[in-house]
Amino acid sequence: MRMFTFKMNSKQIFGLILLLTGIVVVLITFLTNHPAKPASKSEGIRCSTTQERVDYINSFDLKTDSKEESKEIIIPEQFNDVYNKYNEIQKQQNFDLTDYKGKTAVMYTYNITNYKDNDNVIANLIVYDGMLIGADLCDTSADNGFLVALNDKT
Template structure:
């Protein structure tokens, strides 16, 4: 049987311990800031067809007369205060327009027919590449105007 021995000076031993401690601290910091799995996102909602879009609106308890208006929009590359506030509404429902800055999307608008006595309520669905990336419910009247997340039940 052979034995291997070596001598370390106290300064060298302290240096090795200090180096190993530094490596452990860096590794723990890196792992803590970079989780193995990305943050959970809302499951994607397919909105490729008018039927899928209307079904999504209906699934949230709203009814529509199925008349649809659409227009292309460009998500700005830099958000101003209005877009930042609008994106906060999107984040509350698991969506985030920041991922689509500079992209061209389509906004589909539907008239909501079962929002109490209010006939001015519309639902907007923002769709990119067939997937829902933004949605809101708003009252277009000047007197009672509001804008909330489409899944907001208040």
Template sequence: MFIFTAKVRKGRIVAVAAVAAACGLLWAATGLLGGGGAEAVAVIGPKGIKSNEDRVAYLQSYGWQVAPDPVSVEELIIPEEFDETYQEYLDLQSAQGFDLTDYCGKRVKRYTYEILNYPTGESGIQAGLLLYKNTVIGGDVLSPQLGGFIHGLSMPG
């Protein structure tokens, strides 16, 4: 039998315990997210969206299945100043972490895709992405029919 002794400072013991606790929490969180054999899908970051495949993958990361090609592609200019008619849309974007006021006066593209798996089974529902260069700066899901709806990119629960 061998006995080893070492002089360890209290700060190092606390640091090792903190790292061990963090690892344990990470392991537990991974188990909860992946429970039941289901894979957790992480939302792709808004930067580096260069191609149609990137845009489709971005929407898929929110749980949407979309037609492989956009229904429309439009070039828009974000207004220099927003009036009250834009406030609801700005609030919707802000709630998702997008700030369109950073892009006032900029030329952007809006890519619109048909959603194939809207939870209510409705057809004709569309997902729109606003891109400045290779960065998603806004997005929405909408029903273009008269009296339709609009909401953020997250799948309604």
């Protein structure tokens, strides 16, 4: 049986403690210093109740009459040009419908009552398993129609 021993003086012990402290500081710095990620499904926005959905819309300084319409939608398995453009609007808000291809979600629609003297504006929220996965703001009139991200300030 072999036994290893070593002898250290106080300067060596201090140096070892200093080295170990430095390693711990570097590890903590690298493990905790990472850029913020965009909202994802796991960090998503809960919208399972009418109040949560209305609160989300209100967070953009938009007011609604709180009357909601809902319908089940199926996110297409394959995106065409129109859906790719729609998904680009979603990506501007840190949503991405790509992960939900082929899934059934619920679209909630609310009338917006304070959008630039325009009575035709609605907000759509797309919810899957109680989590918000998409949103848009649109004008349903034939003359001035538009479709933008809910957080669009133009």
